[in-house]
Amino acid sequence: QVHLQQWGAGLLKPSETLSLTCAVYGGSFIGHYWNWIRQPPGKGLEWIGEIIHSGSTSYNPPLKSRVTISVDTSKNQFSLKLSSVTAADTAVYYCATSPLSCNGGSCSQSYFDYWGQGTLVTVSS
Amino acid sequence: DIVMTQSPDSLAVSLGERATISCRSSQSVLYSSNNKNYLGWYQQKPGQPPKLLIYWASTRESGVPDRFSGSGSGTDFTLTISSLQAEDVAVYYCQQYYSTPLTFGGGTKVEIK
Numbered sequence: 001q002v003h004l005q006q007w008g009a010g011l012l013k014p015s016e017t018l019s020l021t022c023a024v025y026g027g028s029f030i031g032h033y034w035n036w037i038r039q040p041p042g043k044g045l046e047w048i049g050e051i052i053h054s055g056s057t058s059y060n061p062p063l064k065s066r067v068t069i070s071v072d073t074s075k076n077q078f079s080l081k082l083s084s085v086t087a088a089d090t091a092v093y094y095c096a097t098s099p100l101s102c103n104g105g106s107c108s109q110s111y112f113d114y115w116g117q118g119t120l121v122t123v124s125s
Numbered sequence: 126d127i128v129m130t131q132s133p134d135s136l137a138v139s140l141g142e143r144a145t146i147s148c149r150s151s152q153s154v155l156y157s158s159n160n161k162n163y164l165g166w167y168q169q170k171p172g173q174p175p176k177l178l179i180y181w182a183s184t185r186e187s188g189v190p191d192r193f194s195g196s197g198s199g200t201d202f203t204l205t206i207s208s209l210q211a212e213d214v215a216v217y218y219c220q221q222y223y224s225t226p227l228t229f230g231g232g233t234k235v236e237i238k
Contacts, residue, residue, distance in 0.1 A: 035227075044218070044229055044230075044231050044232050045175065045218060045220075045229040045232075046229070047226055047227040047228065047229070050225075050227075058225045058226075060225075060226040061226060094174050094175075096174075098222070101163075101222075103156065103158055103159045104158065108222075109222055109225075109227065110163070110165075110180065110222050111165035111177055111180040111181075111220070111222055112165070112167070112175070112177060112220070113177050113180075113186070115174035115175060115176075116174065117174065118174050
């Protein structure tokens with residue numbers, strides 16, 4: 001059974017950098033994509049991006065210029081940095097796992113099977 | 126980007142009655158080489174992260190009650206709760222994982238009538 005535990009600063013000022021970390025317990029770091037997803041208060045879910053154990057990443061285009069997702073396989077952790085935050089970045093941020101889906105010689109992400117508890121990040125001056 | 130459109134935005138159903146939620150994708154999420162629909166359904170209760178209910182459009186996640194079922198193919202999908210229970214009050218989201226950026230529907234709020 002996989003368990004995700006996330007942490008990071010919950011209150012930021014505009015222009016600062018959001019930084020969150022997610023630790024993975026009870027599962028292999030290999031064989032999964034590791035994702036960040038956010039949810040503004042009272043709104044729907046937005047995928048931010050993903051990383052695989054090799055370090056290969058994919059980001060949502062509207063956020064791509066400000067997002068960095070990294071992985072530390074020695075600690076079974078992955079992290080999110082979002083630079084130059086504004087009030088529009090206020091949201092609950094979730095980390096989530098996605099099992100590899102392999103078809104023939106290629107593999108891709110799939111559904112989100114395990115989620116962190118969520119971190120409310122508020123951007124306010 | 127693949128746009129996911131859910132309907133209705135909300136619905137109220139009596140206890141024990143059927144609840145049906147629709148999800149439409151702007152392009153097919155059926156991968157022809159393996160005949161799988163890259164579509165998942167999630168349940169989110171207030172203050173909690175989403176919980177995976179259904180993947181590959183119709184495969185129930187372990188531990189999910191069998192009153193939850195998923196159907197559909199290509200661009201049109203349905204989540205059905207066959208007999209609504211009080212604990213099913215939540216917001217339900219569909220999500221495609223056919224291509225990045227991964228995208229979610231806007232959500233459907235299910236309440237008790």
